[in-house]
Amino acid sequence: MEEIKIFCPATIANISCGFDVLGVALDSVGDEMVIRKTSKKGIFITKLEGQDLPMETDRNVAGVAGLAFLAESDYEGGFEIEIYKKIKAGSGIGSSAASSTGAVWAMNELLGRPFSTSKLVEFSMEGERLASGVAHADNVAPALFGGFTLVRSYAPLDIVPINCPAELFATVIHPQIEIKTSDSRKILKTNITLKEGIKQWGNLGGLIAGLFTEDYDLIGRSLVDHIVEPIRSILIPGFNDVKTSSLAAGALGCGISGSGPSIFAFSRGEATAEKVAQAMKDVYQKIGIDHDVHISKINTEGIREIK
Numbered sequence: 001m002e003e004i005k006i007f008c009p010a011t012i013a014n015i016s017c018g019f020d021v022l023g024v025a026l027d028s029v030g031d032e033m034v035i036r037k038t039s040k041k042g043i044f045i046t047k048l049e050g051q052d053l054p055m056e057t058d059r060n061v062a063g064v065a066g067l068a069f070l071a072e073s074d075y076e077g078g079f080e081i082e083i084y085k086k087i088k089a090g091s092g093i094g095s096s097a098a099s100s101t102g103a104v105w106a107m108n109e110l111l112g113r114p115f116s117t118s119k120l121v122e123f124s125m126e127g128e129r130l131a132s133g134v135a136h137a138d139n140v141a142p143a144l145f146g147g148f149t150l151v152r153s154y155a156p157l158d159i160v161p162i163n164c165p166a167e168l169f170a171t172v173i174h175p176q177i178e179i180k181t182s183d184s185r186k187i188l189k190t191n192i193t194l195k196e197g198i199k200q201w202g203n204l205g206g207l208i209a210g211l212f213t214e215d216y217d218l219i220g221r222s223l224v225d226h227i228v229e230p231i232r233s234i235l236i237p238g239f240n241d242v243k244t245s246s247l248a249a250g251a252l253g254c255g256i257s258g259s260g261p262s263i264f265a266f267s268r269g270e271a272t273a274e275k276v277a278q279a280m281k282d283v284y285q286k287i288g289i290d291h292d293v294h295i296s297k298i299n300t301e302g303i304r305e306i307k
């Protein structure tokens, strides 16, 4: 195979109680990419449509992740990359992760899968380092593995795929205001109290247990963040109203997607997810902020080849 066209999913990171460790892949929102082998060594971004982003290899996350891949590969040639962005950069649903994972996943396919999925996570994390200054894995892991993933440990990297209940749907609203991942990291406190820690790991354990046992009520009770959300939500106008009205519309839980400004909610069944979408839209219509809404089932396979 000389060329491959792929769908790269958007992802929700953090998921309330799982700051920097939990993520999930979406199914109806994502970018497309075409990756092709070339005899010339290196990574070349030959097309980039849909967003105004740098095309230089070392300034685009797809290029940086691709170079990390090439550095450990014995392949003598290179790759051309075309990126068709549908996910807005900086929206908080893994725009950078879609590009970095897509590049290395496709390169691995074209070379006959020399690397494991975990190794592809490591290469993609170099792209995240470029995007946000921190090589986090909570978006790239679900994009590559599909479904929900837990980053149990960063050193050594240990990714744990988590079961996804079949009726779980996500609603995501992106209010069109800009918050840079790097900025929303700066405002976080670096210490937490033991009391806060206890609440947070109680909820994280509850969420994981709820996902495995498909206990939707337990999932809902556990979608609580005592540490990051109270601080970060200050940067998102309308956040509290969106959360209150999503829960009133039947959502299991609602929180900030990644570093925001997107807000996600999980629901049991598509009909509830649609009601939640309407409730979210009503809030931003009232405040007068433009927004995009996505309703998606959970993508359990991750990046996929498309025709």
Ligand code: ADP
Pocket: 053, 054, 059, 060, 061, 062, 083, 088, 089, 090, 091, 092, 093, 094, 095, 096, 097, 099, 100, 130, 131, 132, 180, 181, 258, 259
């Ligand atoms: P998100 O929250 O959607 O993941 P980030 O804020 O983490 O977005 O990353 C967006 C940043 O990454 C922007 O500064 C953007 O210029 C940079 N970037 C570089 N290459 C890409 C790419 N291929 N896709 C998206 N963002 C990219």
